[in-house]
Every structure is written in C-alpha cells, then in structure tokens.
Amino acid sequence: MSDDTWRVLDDLLAAALELPPADRAAFVEHERAANPERAARLERLLANAATGDSLSPGGAFAGALGRSLDAEDAHLTGRILGRYRVEEEIGRGGMAVVFRATRAEGDFRQTVAIKLLKRGVDTDEVVRRFERERQILAQADHPNLARLYDAGVGPGGRPYLVLEHVDGRPIDRFADEERLDLPARLRLFRQVVGAVAAAHRNLVVHRDIKPSNVLVTADGHAKLLDFGIAKLLDPTAEDGKTATRLRPMTPAFASPEQLAGEAITTATDVYQLGLLLRLLLRDQRLDRDLETLLATALRPEPERRYGGAAELGADVDRYLAGRPLAARPDRFSYRLSKFLARHRAAVVVFLVALSGIAGTVTVATLRLRAERDRATAAATRATRSAEMLRGLFSAAAPAATRGQDMTARALLERGARQVLAELPEEPELAAELLTEIGTIYGELALYEEGQPHLERAVELRRRPPVDGPGLARSLHALGRMVFARGDFARARRLHEEALALRRSAAPSGDAKVAASADALAQVLAVQNELEPARRLFAEALALYEASEGPESAEVGRVAGHLGAHLRRGEEEEARRWLERSARVLAASLGPDHPDTAEAEVALAENLERLGELDAAGQRYVHALPLLERIYGVEHPRYLDALFAFAVLEDERGHHGEALEILARVKDLRTRRLGGDHVALAEVWNAIGVAERSRENIVAAEAAFRQAAAVHDRALGADHVDAAVPLGNLAKLLEQSRRTGEAMVVYRQVVGRFERGLGRDHPALTVPLSRLAELELGAGRPAVAEELLRRVLGIATRLPGGEHAVALPRATLGQTLVALGRFVEAEALLEQLATDASVHEEARRRAREGLAELARRRGGGQGGS
C-alpha cells in the first residue's frame, strides 16, 4: 500500500471511529459510492477495531493473543466461569466489571450477576477490599439487598462474586417513569432505608448510596447494590461508630465529611440517603415536616444528623402515619450564630451603618428642622436605631416566638417591614437601612426578595435634596444585585452613575471610588469590553493599595477579579494575579474565608485552562465543601464552582460523573433562577459536550439545541454567546453526516459572530473554513472559494498567521482543482506540498489535491 493510500484510509478510519457505532455502516456506504475498493478495506478495518473476537479461529491472529487485543474482558462472553456461563457485560466500575451470567443444570435455570475484579487493579489492597465485600454480603440477609450466591477465582487469578441479578431501573428513573406520588415515593425510599439499616446493624457503612446503586424491579422492589467501597466499622473504636477515611467515589453524592477526608460513620449513609430522598422529591411540594426531615438528614455536621438509617426510617414511618417527627427544626440560636459567623462582615456593617447614619441623618434633618435642638436629635436617632436593631433580633429569639424558630430570611423581612412602617418621615435613614437589608439579601443570594428594597432605597435617595454619597451607596448595592441576576446593561448604568457621584465627591480617588471602579470593570469585562475594564481594575488596585495597603483583602479581591477576566492567551498573566489574590486573601482573611475559597476556585479554573487538570481538581476538592458549608447548595457561588468542577471532570474523561454533577447543577439553578436564565445555557452546553464524549449523539444534539434556545430567550435572538452551543451543534451534525443541516447552523454561527464581533474577527475563521469544506464536498467550489478567500483575509492578519493559513490554502488549492483552474491550483499546492515548515495535515491535503489534479489532467487528455 502506498503512503498516500494508507493516509487516506487511515483518515477515513479515524473519522468513522469518531462516529457512534450505529452510524458507521452508513459512513462506509457513503464511501462505497465514491470508491468501492477503499470502502471494502475500511469496512474490514472497522471490523478489526470493533470489540469481540471478530477473527476466525486458525487465522494468523486468533486465540488468546488476538483476544487480548480486544476490549478488556470482552472475550469472557460465552465462557464458563465456575458453574456459570457468562452472557454479556452489564456494568463497569473503578474496580470491577459486572457480567450477566446463567446457571443451567437440568431443569434448573438461574440468571446471576458476576462481578469480576478488573485486571490491573488486583493489588493486595483491592483484593482485600473485594474479600471484605464478600464477607459483608455473606452476612447481610435482607430482602432489599442483592444476595450473594457464590464466589471464586477467575482468569489471571482474579476473584469474582456471584450475585443476585437485579433486573431493574435506577430508583429516580423508576419513580419518574411510574409517576409515583409523594407517599409512594416515600415508601419506595423506605425500602432502601431498611436495607441500609440492616447493614448498619452489622456495623457496615455503604458509603456509595446513589441512584445508580439502587435498582427497582418491575414489581416495585428496591435493591441496594454495590458494597464495593463499604466499610466495616471498628467496634473497638471509641464510640463504636467511627471508621477510617477513604476518598468518595462519586463527588455529587459525597457527604461533606467524605469530601473533607474526615471520619466516616453511619451518619455518612444518612447524608447520602438524604440526597437520594431530595432527588426523589425534587418535583414534589414539601410541607414543613418533610423539609425538617430532609434538613436533619442533610446537616453538614454528621453529629447533628439522624444517628443512623434506623432513626431516619422511623421518622419516615412517622411522617407516613401522620404522627409528629422526632426531628426538630433547627434551633434559632444555633442558626443565628451560624448566620452571624457567615455574615459577620455584613452584620458589622449593618451596626456601623446604623450608628453612622444617625449622625448624617441628623445633620440632614437639622437643615430641615432648624428649630430642633441638635444634640437631642442626634441622641434620639441613635437610640431609635439601636432599639430597632435590638427589636429585630430579640423578636426572633425563641421565647418571643413561642418556640417557632425564625430564619434569617424572616428576620430580614421583619426588619424591612419595620423600617418602612416606622421611618416614613426619615427617608435618608430608611434608605440606608433598606440598602443594608437588601445587601444582606444579596449575600444570601435571595435576589428576588432583596431587589425591591434596593429599588425603594434608590427611589428614596433620588428625592431632593439629594445626598450624593448616600445615593451612590444605594446605586452600588443595586448594581451589584442586578449584575448577579444577569442584567448587565442596567448594572452598567447604575455603576457608571455611582462612580461619577463618587468621583465628584473625591476627585483624587478613595476606597469608594475603587469599589465602584472594580464593580464597573467587572460588568465591562463580562460585556467583553476588556480594555476599559483593565484600566478600571488597575485604577481600583492602585487606589486600594494606597488606602488599604498592598496586602489588604480589597487588593486581593480586585486582583482576583482581574485574573478571572483576562482572556485566552493571557493565562500566565491571569495565573500571577490569581495566585496573588489567593495568597493575599488567605493571609488577610484566613484560609476558611469564603473569598479565599473563591480565589482557590478561580485559580483552579485558570490551572484548568493551562492544562494542569490534576492540580485544578485538587483545588476544587478543597474548595467545594468549604463553599457548600459557607453558602449552602443553592447558592450561586457554590453552584458556579460545582459547574466548573463538572467541566473539569469531563475534561479528565470522567463523563459519567460530570453528567451527574451537571444534572445537579441544572436542577438547583433552575430552582433558583428559572429555566430561562443564561446560567442554564452553559449547563446545557456542557451536558452536550459530555454526552458527545460518551457518543450519545441524540442527547448531545438535544442539549446543544436547548443551550442555544435558552441563550436566545435570555439574551435576545441574535446574541453572540449562543454561537458557542450552535458551533458545537454544527460540528456534531457534520460528524453525523447531516451535512445540509450542519451548513445551516454554521451559517447562523457566522452571522452571530459577524454581528457580535465584527466581520473580521478571528473567531470567524473556524465556521467559515468548515462551511467552505462542506460546500466543496457538496459540489459548490465557487462558494467554497469565496469563503476561503475570506478566511485567508482574516487569518493573514493574525499573529503566527503563516501557520494558520496553511490549511485553508490547501483547501483552496483543492477547490481550484475542482473549479478546473489547474495552473493556479498547481502553483499553490506544489508550494505547500514541498514546504517543510508547513504542518503535516496541510501538506497531506496538498498532496491529495495534486493527486486529484493529476487524475483530472490525465482524464482530460484521455477524453480529447
């Protein structure tokens, strides 16, 4: 075989292997129309690459050696293992492969699952763990646990377990597909709790409870599977319940103590059961008792959860019977102390602001009420503010609310009502308090509740006589909030106004100007106006360095914002800013502070862009439990980091895990923001990417389309951001040989880039090149030429352009051949094919083009 023939065939092979197996036959057929001989070879190559022993016995490459080149363990199919015949692989985990197998003796026929330790993982430690699983299962006897029948040693000395074969669906799918109502879901869940409780009685902690490990049979029996990482508790340990640590296998279903590498107890299973229950009840209306039950199972601190599955099960029973639960809602004193700990800064600001306002408001009111005695007025305001704040907090104390606890949210609502009711005469004070309350809502990410207060504050402050600094404070707070909610245009106007007010109050700049500059810069960066954003970040940094010191938390934060907004090609610079940010924040605020955790996350994202995936993963694993503890699972800062972690997991090849995490992010974001928020679009896009990696083309296509649709609903029908999922969609369609559809979508991508970024933006080269190739393939070389000329026009101006233009030039050469402009084509292709500095792919294309040229010329001469 000549080199060229080999290359062409290899390219076809690579392209075919990219397709889902079901689409490969069509690909071969398509090729057969062009070149039957080549198609036949391709077909054979694909058969070679496919799993299963496709070679006939006695051939040159049969037998054990041939099989070993097949997918791992696939050759076990059809073999006898002990008393069982292996039928097919049904699952695969970190340690083991699971097969369906049958035992047939006389009339007796039984289907079982055989779990065989994977080759290469059979280290002493893993073999010990496998043996432990066998012991655990041998002892456990519960209708909702998969039974152990047998065990043995298979090929290569690898141990295997013979288990009850459960023909069922994951519990969440079962509940949804059977449309179970709330009580039915709880009863189904109760079965699982029973199985876990049985394990707990035997001092076994499962540690890996998740939907895929709980299968439900057609007749509604739940079976808990996979004690692969289960742990025997050490009854001699201090409290009889602790166990040593082991890394969680499924981050989305890991308890905080697993993520933190802390001691594992039966409460770990309780937490995972809580996650499972929350998943089962995600679309149900929950009453107060169920909320309490879930909250008790899901408390971050193990010692404050249900002690074990039995206690959780008892409360589920009580709930189903309509009796009062054993679990009590969180004590307010506890929650308030947590709230204060989390929001100490905000509460301190609140207090300081109150005392401060009393002064300023007094001055303002004095002007209006000149007759009133200055000192008396000041004293009165200060006292009232303090009283009001005391009232706010004492009203929430258990004694005053007759044992009914009050949440932080209720506390704020009450405060806001009180402010509006009691201060109608003093708009300045009311505005200041509403601003503070709104800001705290913002910190709790309760935007919908908080925004009206901030709007009201701005409105009050616009009434004459206008107090510039006060108005700027309220504008700033409102700007932060609408920015967080995704309304960038309005956020920009608000911050511009606040910055102008603050500049006029302090022409040489101060910390307040810095705060506004930083906030506005973040908006501009998101709107892709990077140069003005950079200038404002730099100004904020310089001002903070002067006013707060170069190692202050403020400097750390701005450095972090700047680092996070630098773009492609600036990763190294970004990394320097982000490292400075993380270092300064850890030193000034402590390693457990939310801002420090976020700096870690930003650095993780940066490391990811720099390709240091493992280092990035470590940062996430450190930061995520911290963020969850600080903010709770529904908070955007936690969810943003979790999303980024999912993307990283996908990049590391853990597609299944990535999809599980993404599903969780999607649910939680939808719950808080609604389904049409722009934050959902990126989740859909990421789901599409992960599904594509799993070769699940149908799901990937649906996800990309959903991402584009959400973008359009959130940002308007022509926004450039939707070009990302559309580009992915186009590529997917192209790979699936749906060329016509792919071209339509590529044209949409081109249109959005042109309108959003200008007609000469480098981003255009990719969709234009793809379009050109498709047009050429579709027999429209004239259109292709026009597109390629545009690509070359843009690419030539890029730095390193000579490299970027090689491939489009090769394609152009091929296009010219197709157009019959042989002289032009030959000059171009010869030069490319012989230029050693041109990369291999372009040279290969050029050679192909020359071969085609020669063929055509030969044909032309033959015809004349």
Next chain:
Amino acid sequence: MTSLSRETADAPGEITRLLDAHRQGDAGAFGELLPLVYDDLRRLARRQLGRGRPDAVLDTTGLVHELYLKLAGPRGFDSVNRGHFFHLAARAMRQVVIGYARKRSSAKRGGGRVETTLDDGHLAIAEDAERLLAVDAALARLGERDPRLVQVVECRFFAGLSESETAEALGTSLRTAQRDWNRARAWLREELAGASAP
C-alpha cells in the same frame, strides 16, 4: 551509572533529573534511562516467573506499577514526569516481553516446546512465542506509517496501562488515546493478516 539498579535512596531524584533533562530536549537522557528501566523490569519479570510454576504468569501491568513505586518513591513523580515514566516503561516492557519471546522461540526451534500467550496484560508462558514476534514485526511496519500507533500499543498491550494512564504517558487527551488504540488494533490485525497471507 547503575545507581538505580542498586536501589539507592536517591533513585527518585535521579530519575526525576533524567526525566526532566529528556523533557527539555536532551535526547541522550532517554537513552540513558531506557536501559535502566529495562534492566529493572527484566529483573522483576524474572522474579515473577522464577517461582517455578508451570503456569507462571507475567503480570505486565503489575510490573510497570511496581517499578513505578520503586523508582518514584512514596511521594511519586509529578504528573508530567509520571506520564513520561509510563511512556518509557511501556517501551521497555515491549523489549522485555519480546526478549522472552525470542528466547522461547529459539528454544522451540532447538526442540523444547515452550509457548507464550498474552491474556490481558498477563503474559502466560504457555503458548506461542512466534505470535508475539509477529506482533512485534507488524508493529515495526506500522511504526513507519505512524509512530503514535506503536506507542499506544506499547502502553495498552505490552505494559497493560489503563486508557487514562496511556493518555498521560503519551501526553494526549483521553479521547485521542482511545481513538489511537482503536486505530492501532484495526491496522495491526490488518498487518498480521497480510503477513500470514500466502
């Protein structure tokens, strides 16, 4: 330099130095490393096979990982050097395996019947060494077309590395490693079929 074979305490540091040197373009460092790794692998293999059982199994995966632990020490290499090490070990493993196969093959011609099979990275001294030599030769031909395919076969087939370890070893994405392994299998069988054709 034979300090590695003598299992001195500074082996991880020395290996790291050589790996770094090679990564920075010192081609000589690779040449210096390969025989060291090769010697150690062969010694470990001999120990495994020397237990005297007729069905002795050479667990190539276990060997590479065992050697890694020994050379890298308890703290391990950083991820770049780890990948580099696996790449190197996979090449050495191929040499070790083929070395055994050659011996068996000549022993057979000499009258003794000792055969070799590979079962998922477990090299059992029971079947046909000729087939291994055929794989080796086919691989050499494939290498003239695309050296990357040879590397992926060395990692997956000879060293029994997992997909992600292979990706790490070759500095590619997981996806590329998977695709190259599929391509390599397709072409390798094609080569072997061609070699056996009359």
